[in-house]
Amino acid sequence: MKITVIGEELKNNDALEQFSIDVLTGLCSKPKMLPAKYFYDDIGSKIFQKITSHNDYYPTRSEFNILKDICSKLPKVLTDEEIDIIELGVGDGHKSKLVIDGFKDAGTKVNFYPIDISREAMNLLKENIKEDDQLSIEAIVSEYFQGLKYVREHSKNKKLILFLGSNVGNFNIVQVQGFLRRLWLTLGKEDHVLIGFDLKKDINKLLSAYNDSDGLTRDFNLNLLTRINRELGGNFDLDKFQHFGTYNPSLGAMESYLVSLEDQDIKIDELERSFHFKPYEAIHLEYSFKYIENDIDFLSEKTGFEVIKNYYDENKYFTDSLWKVLK
Numbered sequence: 088m089k090i091t092v093i094g095e096e097l098k099n100n101d102a103l104e105q106f107s108i109d110v111l112t113g114l115c116s117k118p119k120m121l122p123a124k125y126f127y128d129d130i131g132s133k134i135f136q137k138i139t140s141h142n143d144y145y146p147t148r149s150e151f152n153i154l155k156d157i158c159s160k161l162p163k164v165l166t167d168e169e170i171d172i173i174e175l176g177v178g179d180g181h182k183s184k185l186v187i188d189g190f191k192d193a194g195t196k197v198n199f200y201p202i203d204i205s206r207e208a209m210n211l212l213k214e215n216i217k218e219d220d221q222l223s224i225e226a227i228v229s230e231y232f233q234g235l236k237y238v239r240e241h242s243k244n245k246k247l248i249l250f251l252g253s254n255v256g257n258f259n260i261v262q263v264q265g266f267l268r269r270l271w272l273t274l275g276k277e278d279h280v281l282i283g284f285d286l287k288k289d290i291n292k293l294l295s296a297y298n299d300s301d302g303l304t305r306d307f308n309l310n311l312l313t314r315i316n317r318e319l320g321g322n323f324d325l326d327k328f329q330h331f332g333t334y335n336p337s338l339g340a341m342e343s344y345l346v347s348l349e350d351q352d353i354k355i356d357e358l359e360r361s362f363h364f365k366p367y368e369a370i371h372l373e374y375s376f377k378y379i380e381n382d383i384d385f386l387s388e389k390t391g392f393e394v395i396k397n398y399y400d401e402n403k404y405f406t407d408s409l410w411k412v413l414k
């Protein structure tokens with residue numbers, strides 16, 4: 088499996104500078120916040136992999152069952168002899184494998200381009216998916232659209248974009264339309280996308296998924312403070328912050344916070360300054376927006392796609408929605 092890191096020679100310095108700017112901006116904001124994309128350093132990607140197989144975390148299990156069910160149906164919609172499957176934010180790829188195998192079983196040659204900001208995600212992926220005569224893999228370590236731009240220059244076949252695991256839920260209603268329209272711009276007529284949407288459901292089910300009984304989500308969120316300590320010379324004491332995951336019914340979103348348990352100053356050497364936390368002051372980390380079917384129709388219409396079909400798991404906790412590009 089070939090791994091391409093976009094801008095490799097500049098990557099370390101550039102990425103660190105961007106991280107420090109985002110941390111500075113986030114901790115100066117009111118309320119304080121940190122961008123969720125920084126969860127996925129090597130340790131974060133490994134903790135996330137554990138979360139996905141935890142009993143309380145229904146999304147991965149639900150989506151896995153959907154994909155197991157539809158993997159033989161997708162090749163009946165995309166009938167070309169060779170296709171390019173491009174996945175945004177691939178993670179460990181264990182769900183991608185179902186889709187890829189579905190096409191291979193139907194005799195289709197697949198060129199797989201997984202894109203992920205996390206290098207560790209590609210190491211995990213390498214364990215799950217192997218190249219053969221019917222499957223070539225070029226993994227791209229980059230942000231979503233940098234990776235897509237690179238793939239566009241190499242890809243010659245019809246494309247199926249995978250955006251699984253409710254990554255789309257991290258965007259608010261304005262951001263998601265911008266993201267999907269930008270995606271539309273990179274695609275051609277007859278290309279398809281398969282997007283995972285986590286659905287609105289019993290609030291207790293949501294709460295236990297984002298506050299799992301083994302504290303994996305807590306560790307995952309706190310790891311962002313460890314990353315700031317390691318990469319930017321911070322002095323966060325993890326015992327002085329509490330993970331808090333809650334559902335905001337007005338927004339229709341799960342929200343994650345880290346709450347300061349006391350009055351404290353956090354010094355970050357790289358930023359040459361300290362940040363004051365009042366007792367119980369929060370850092371907002373993540374939104375995970377939940378959907379109903381109407382929202383999906385609205386989004387696809389607004390951004391230039393046609394919904395071919397929504398595929399559900401048996402509990403209707405999750406849907407993978409197959410869209411066709413309209414041009």
Ligand SMILES: C[S@@+](CC[C@H](N)C(=O)[O-])C[C@H]1O[C@@H](n2cnc3c(N)ncnc32)[C@H](O)[C@@H]1O
Pocket residue numbers: 124127132135139147175176177178179180182202203204205208229230231232250251252253254
């Ligand atoms: C919630 S995990 C989902 C992984 C996988 N799609 C799944 O369904 O299990 C999000 C993944 O997207 C990646 N990611 C997050 N923001 C990204 C960005 N802006 N560009 C590229 N990858 C990103 C993370 O590194 C992580 O592997």
